[in-house]
Amino acid sequence: MSIILMEGIVKTYQPNNVLANAGIDLELEEGKIHAIVGENGAGKTTLMKILYGEEQPDSGRIFIDNEKVNIPSPLVANRLGLGMVHQEFQLFPSLTTAQNIVLGAEPRKGGLFYDNKKADEIIKDISVKYSLQIEPKAIINRMTVGQKQRVEILKMLYRGARILILDEPTSVLVEQEIEALFKTLKKLADSGHTIVFITHKLGEVKTVSDIVFIMKSGRMVACRDTESVTKEDICSLMVGRRSEFFISKSPIQPGKVVLTVNNLRILEKGVKQPVLDAVTFQIRKGEIFGIAGVAGNGQADLVEALFGLRKISSGEISISGKIISGNNPKSIRACGVAYVPAERTARGSAGQACLWENIVVSNTARFKKRLFLDIPAIKLFCDDKVRSYAIKAENTSMKANTLSGGNLQKLVLSREFDGYPEFLIIEEPTRGLDVKSADFVYDRILDMRESGCAILIISSDLNEIISLSDFIGVMYRGEITIIFDNDQELSSYEIGEYMMGVRTGKVKN
Amino acid sequence: MIFLLAVIGILFVASAFMPSYIIQGTVRMASPILLAGIGGLFSQLAGVLNIALEGLMIFSAFFSIVAAVSTGSLFWGIVIGVFSSVVLASLFASISLGLDANIFFAGLATNLFAAGFTVLLQTVLFQEKGIIHGTDLIKITEINIPIIKSIPILGTLVNGYNLFVYLSWFIAFLGYIVIYKTTFGLRLRSVGENPGAFRSIGLNPKKYQFIAILISGFTCGLAGASLSIPITAFARGMVNNRGWIGLVTIFVGGINPAGTVAASLLFGGAEETSYLLQVSSLNIPHHFIQTVPYVITLIAMVAYSIWKKSKTRIIKG
Ligand SMILES: Nc1ncnc2c1ncn2[C@@H]1O[C@H](COP(=O)(O)OP(=O)(O)O)[C@@H](O)[C@H]1O
Numbered sequence: 004m005s006i007i008l009m010e011g012i013v014k015t016y017q018p019n020n021v022l023a024n025a026g027i028d029l030e031l032e033e034g035k036i037h038a039i040v041g042e043n044g045a046g047k048t049t050l051m052k053i054l055y056g057e058e059q060p061d062s063g064r065i066f067i068d069n070e071k072v073n074i075p076s077p078l079v080a081n082r083l084g085l086g087m088v089h090q091e092f093q094l095f096p097s098l099t100t101a102q103n104i105v106l107g108a109e110p111r112k113g114g115l116f117y118d119n120k121k122a123d124e125i126i127k128d129i130s131v132k133y134s135l136q137i138e139p140k141a142i143i144n145r146m147t148v149g150q151k152q153r154v155e156i157l158k159m160l161y162r163g164a165r166i167l168i169l170d171e172p173t174s175v176l177v178e179q180e181i182e183a184l185f186k187t188l189k190k191l192a193d194s195g196h197t198i199v200f201i202t203h204k205l206g207e208v209k210t211v212s213d214i215v216f217i218m219k220s221g222r223m224v225a226c227r228d229t230e231s232v233t234k235e236d237i238c239s240l241m242v243g244r245r246s247e248f249f250i251s252k253s254p255i256q257p258g259k260v261v262l263t264v265n266n267l268r269i270l271e272k273g274v275k276q277p278v279l280d281a282v283t284f285q286i287r288k289g290e291i292f293g294i295a296g297v298a299g300n301g302q303a304d305l306v307e308a309l310f311g312l313r314k315i316s317s318g319e320i321s322i323s324g325k326i327i328s329g330n331n332p333k334s335i336r337a338c339g340v341a342y343v344p345a346e347r348t349a350r351g352s353a354g355q356a357c358l359w360e361n362i363v364v365s366n367t368a369r370f371k372k373r374l375f376l377d378i379p380a381i382k383l384f385c386d387d388k389v390r391s392y393a394i395k396a397e398n399t400s401m402k403a404n405t406l407s408g409g410n411l412q413k414l415v416l417s418r419e420f421d422g423y424p425e426f427l428i429i430e431e432p433t434r435g436l437d438v439k440s441a442d443f444v445y446d447r448i449l450d451m452r453e454s455g456c457a458i459l460i461i462s463s464d465l466n467e468i469i470s471l472s473d474f475i476g477v478m479y480r481g482e483i484t485i486i487f488d489n490d491q492e493l494s495s496y497e498i499g500e501y502m503m504g505v506r507t508g509k510v511k512n
Numbered sequence: 513m514i515f516l517l518a519v520i521g522i523l524f525v526a527s528a529f530m531p532s533y534i535i536q537g538t539v540r541m542a543s544p545i546l547l548a549g550i551g552g553l554f555s556q557l558a559g560v561l562n563i564a565l566e567g568l569m570i571f572s573a574f575f576s577i578v579a580a581v582s583t584g585s586l587f588w589g590i591v592i593g594v595f596s597s598v599v600l601a602s603l604f605a606s607i608s609l610g611l612d613a614n615i616f617f618a619g620l621a622t623n624l625f626a627a628g629f630t631v632l633l634q635t636v637l638f639q640e641k642g643i644i645h646g647t648d649l650i651k652i653t654e655i656n657i658p659i660i661k662s663i664p665i666l667g668t669l670v671n672g673y674n675l676f677v678y679l680s681w682f683i684a685f686l687g688y689i690v691i692y693k694t695t696f697g698l699r700l701r702s703v704g705e706n707p708g709a710f711r712s713i714g715l716n717p718k719k720y721q722f723i724a725i726l727i728s729g730f731t732c733g734l735a736g737a738s739l740s741i742p743i744t745a746f747a748r749g750m751v752n753n754r755g756w757i758g759l760v761t762i763f764v765g766g767i768n769p770a771g772t773v774a775a776s777l778l779f780g781g782a783e784e785t786s787y788l789l790q791v792s793s794l795n796i797p798h799h800f801i802q803t804v805p806y807v808i809t810l811i812a813m814v815a816y817s818i819w820k821k822s823k824t825r826i827i828k829g
C-alpha cells in the first residue's frame with residue numbers, strides 16, 4: 004500500500020538557478036525499504052528535504068495516506084510521522100544521549116524540572132523495543148559515528164516517526180556498523196515502519212532494499228523492484244548516456260616523470276578500513292591524470308596528502324625525484340606544486356581580503372622592497388592577471404567575496420597557474436560554473452598541459468574527467484582500482500562500474 | 513567545581529590568620545561581580561556573548577537611587593532599579609536578536625547609551641554632575657546570623673554582610689539549579705551548542721536567547737543596586753568596570769556557575785587588595801594600584817587558556 008506519494012516536485016535553488024528537482028514523482032510503500040541512488044548533485048538530498056519540510060518545492064504535491072498534505076517545517080513533518088537522519092548529525096555534543104533524544108518533548112516533574120530518571124527509562128525502553136543498543140547517560144562527543152547515528156534514529160522514533168528518511172547513512176560508517184544499521188532498518192520495516200535511504204553503494208541496495216529509485220540530473224529515471232535488477236542495470240541507468248562535449252586536445256609527447264606516488268597508505272586510529280591503501284601512480288610532464296570516483300572514496304585525502312595537509316602512514320611521494328612526503332605545504336609549494344582546491348571560498352581564497360592580496364599572497368617574496376611590499380608593482384601585476392584571466396571586477400582593491408563563482412575560480416587559477424608550476428593539483432575545476440567560465444577554465448588547463456605541466460584532476464563530473472585526462476584512475480574505498488589509458492573507446496559506463504565497485508581490476512599502467 | 517572548592521579552601525585558610533576585614537572585603541567586593549557574572553553566564557550558555565553587562569549595571573545603579581530618593585523607600589528603589597535594567601536588556605535583546613544587528617556593536621551601544629543617558633538625566637533632574645545623595649534615606653544594615661556569628665572562622669566568612677551579598681550567593685545557587693535541573697536550563701545549554709539542531713526539533717533559538725538576556729538584565733539590576741543602595745548615593749563611574757570583570761569571570765570559571773563564583777571571589781580579592789593598598793601608608797602611586805584587578809584578569813585569562821589548551825590536548829591525544 005502506498006503511504007507517501009510525491010507528484011511533480013520541482014525545485015530550483017535561487018542564488019545560481021540550479022534546477023535540483025525537475026518534476027519528480029515518488030511513491031513509497033508502507034513497511035518497505037527504499038533505496039535512492041544517483042550521482043552527486045542528482046537532487047536526492049533536495050527531494051528528501053522537501054519531503055521533510057526543510058525545503059519548499061516550487062510546485063508539486065505530497066500525499067500521506069492518500070491525503071494531500073502541506074509540510075512547511077520539520078516540526079510538521081514530525082507530526083505527520085516523518086523523521087529524517089541527516090548526513091550531518093544534528094546533535095548537542097556535550098549533552099547525554101537521553102537529553103539529545105527527548106529535547107523539545109522532555110519528561111518533566113513539577114512542571115519545571117527535567118525528569119532525568121524518567122528520560123533515561125524512556126530511552127532504555129525504546130532502545131530495547133527496537134534493539135538499538137544505547138547508553139542513556141553517555142555523552143555525545145565521546146561516541147563513535149555509528150552510535151551517534153543510532154541516537155539520531157532513536158530521536159526520530161521517540162518523536163513517533165513511521166517513515167524514516169536517511170541521507171547517505173552508510174557513508175560515515177565502518178563495515179560492522181553498516182551491518183548493524185541494516186539489521187535495524189530491517190527490524191523497523193518488519194514492525195511496519197517505512198524506510199527511505201540514499202546511498203552510492205549498489206551492494207547495499209541489493210542487500211537491504213525492496214525497491215530502488217534511480218535519479219539523474221534532477222529527474223527520476225527509474226523505479227524498480229530490487230530483485231528484478233542487477234547492479235549492472237542500476238549502474239547503467241545511473242550513468243546513462245550523456246551529451247558529450249568535446250575538447251580539442253592536441254597530442255602531446257609526454258616527458259619525464261614528474262609525480263611519483265608509491266604505495267601511499269593512510270590509516271586512521273580505530274578504523275580498520277584504510278583511508279588510502281597502496282595508492283601507486285605516476286604523472287609525466289605534459290600529462291593530465293584524472294581521478295574518477297564517488298565522493299568520499301579517498302580522493303580528498305589523497306589530495307591533502309600530496310599537498311602536505313595530511314600525515315601519511317607509509318609510502319612515498321616525490322616530485323622529479325625529490326621526496327616531498329612529510330614536508331609542509333609551504334616547502335611543497337617551493338618544489339613547484341600548485342593546488343586549486345574544491346572549496347574556492349573556504350580554501351582557495353580569503354573572502355575578506357581584496358583581489359590583489361589574494362593574487363600575491365603565496366608570492367610576496369617577489370614583491371618585497373626592503374621591509375615593505377611594493378604595492379604599485381603588485382597592482383600592475385594584478386591588473387595584468389585580471390585582464391588575462393578575464394576576471395570581471397572593477398578593480399583589484401575590491402573584496403574577493405564580491406566575485407561570482409566563475410570569477411573567483413579564475414582568480415584562484417591566476418594565482419596557482421602563475422610561474423608555471425611543475426605539478427598542478429586541481430579539484431572540481433568547474434563545479435558550479437556556467438558554461439562560458441567552464442570553457443575558459445578548460446582552455447587554461449590545456450594551456451598548462453601544453454607548457455609541460457603535470458596535472459592531477461579530481462572531479463565528480465565523470466564527463467569532465469573523460470574529456471580532459473590522458474589517463475584515468477578510479478578510486479574506490481581508498482584504492483586506485485584501475486588505471487585506464489584514455490583512448491577514444493573508453494565508455495563512461497565502464498568507468499562507472501569501477502566507481503561503484505561492481506568491478507575491480509588490476510592496476511595497469 | 514574543583515576551582516570553586518580550591519578558592520573557598522583558600523578563603524577558609526586565609527581567614528584563620530588574616531584580619532577578618534580582608535576576608536569580608538573580598539566577599540563583599542565579589543558580590544556585584546558574581547551577580548553580573550551569573551547573568552552573563554545565562555546569555556553565554558545560550559550562545560550570546562553579553563557585553564552589555566556593564567551598561568545594565570550602570571542603569572540600575574542610577575535608577576535605583578533616583579527611585580529610592582523620589583519614593584523614599586529603598587525597597588521601591590531596588591525594584592525600579594532592577595526593572596530599569598531589565599528594560600534596557602530587552603532593548604539590547606530586541607536590537608541584537610530581533611533586528612539581527614551585530615551583537616558586539618549592539619552591546620557597545622548599550623553600554624555607551626547607559627553611561628551617557630544616566631549622566632544626562634542626572635544633570636537635568638538634579639542639576640548635579642557629580643554625586644546624587646539620598647541623605648534622608650535609612651541605610652540598609654548588615655545582617656547578623658544568631659548562632660553562626662559566634663563560630664570562629666565560619667562566623668567571619670558568612671556572617672555580617674548586607675542583603676545583596678546573601679542575595680548574590682542565593683542567585684548563584686538558583687542559577688545552578690535552573691541551568692542543570694530544569695527543562696528550561698537544558699534547552700538553554702542546547703541552544704548555545706547547536707542552534708541549527710535546536711531549530712530542527714521545532715524550538716525557537718531566539719526565544720531562549722531573549723529570555724537569557726532578560727535574566728542578565730535581572731541579575732545586573734541587582735548588581736547595580738548593590739553598589740548604590742547600601743551607600744544611598746550614585747556617582748558616575750561607580751560601576752567601574754565590574755560588569756566587564758563579571759564577563760571575564762564566566763570564561764575564567766569555565767562557563768559554569770561554580771567556576772563563576774570562584775572567579776568572582778578571585779577578582780573580589782584583587783579589588784580588595786587594590787583598595788587596601790590605596791588606603792595603606794605604602795607609597796605606591798594610585799594609578800599603579802588601580803591596575804591590580806586588571807593585571808589579575810590578564811593573568812587569569814592567560815592561565816585559563818593555557819590550562820584549557822593542555823586539557824584539550826589530553827583529550828585529543
Ligand atoms: N542550498 C542550496 N543552494 C543552492 N544550490 C543547492 C543547494 N543545495 C543543493 N544545491 C544544488 O542542487 C543540486 C542537487 O543537490 P543535492 O540535492 O544535494 O544532490 P545529491 O544529494 O543528489 O548529491 C546540486 O547541483 C547542488 O549544487
Ligand SMILES: [Mg+2]
Pocket residue numbers: 047048049
Ligand atoms: Mg546529497
